[in-house]
Amino acid sequence: MNIETQSCMIKGREDVEVITQHLNYQGEGTLVRITRGGICGSDLHYYQEGKVGSYAVKMPMILGHEVIGHVVASDDPALKPDQKVAINPSKPCGDCKYCHNHEENQCVQMRFFGSAMYFPHVDGGFTQYKIVDSAQCVPFPHEADDTVMVFAEPLAVCIHAANQAGDLDGKTVFISGVGPIGCLIAAAVKAKGAREIVCTDISERSLSLARQMGATTTVHAASGDFTPYLAEKGYFDVAFEASGHPASLLRCLDVTRARGTLVQVGMGGAVPAFPIMTLIAKEIKLVGSFRFTTEFNTAVDWLSNGILDPLPLFSGEYAWTDVAAALVFAGDKQQAAKVQLTF
């Protein structure tokens, strides 16, 4: 089957183009007609800076890793034509020591949608049709709201981060940085039974979204008063750093109680003068969190069953042909949280 597909291709900094490609589906894997995709921070970095961290766009690459669609044809009899699916953007090798140990997010040969981490780069999902491994397709009910289901990937990131903190039932939680990921962490820890969820950010708009997503209290990062959370070596059982800013990590260290857990989710550079003595003396468990494994299926399940509602974070949608305008709008943090493309 020969199919024409239009794709949103990033070529470098502020250089994105819709181009026509041809796919040849020969019955292997699943051919999906993409219906909708969410723009993520990494897509924005590729567009605004031509790179994410040290991974620069060195060849044209299809953007996007938060996509859903309909099955057109599949080698998996369980995936019937028209079945709605969320596409897991990770394709682990299945054969390295991490894959064998069910730690697929650490796979040494991971192929992740829309990522310039390797060369040649791995194309993403902002395209009308895509052939994927059938195992990457997670079916969801036809009546589920597509706008909601596009949140499966970022929610999976946040459920994984929540799982990194262990049992959250009855716990006090601090979240520093409430962009879409911080807000979805608030929703995830609420779903997992957290008793108190205090969020901080420098943006009033983000704090208001955090309250809609589950925060019990919000404190402005610059003008707010954190002294109540500093007594007795810190207040919170668990802190999530979700902004990637050094000052935010230092604040998390201060407000986390002795022997508490600090989960680093926000991506950032070096932290100058990291207070190692605080970490040691308070015996804080500092743990990173990267992508997800089976949490993708959990996220699809939570969203299709209404365990949480991500829609306060939905800021608008654009046709794929307007991808440049969509990226500009999504990059304006005063106006936009999550922006979606429709195909």
Ligand SMILES: [Zn+2]
């Ligand atoms: Zn994402």
Ligand SMILES: [Zn+2]
């Ligand atoms: Zn592997």
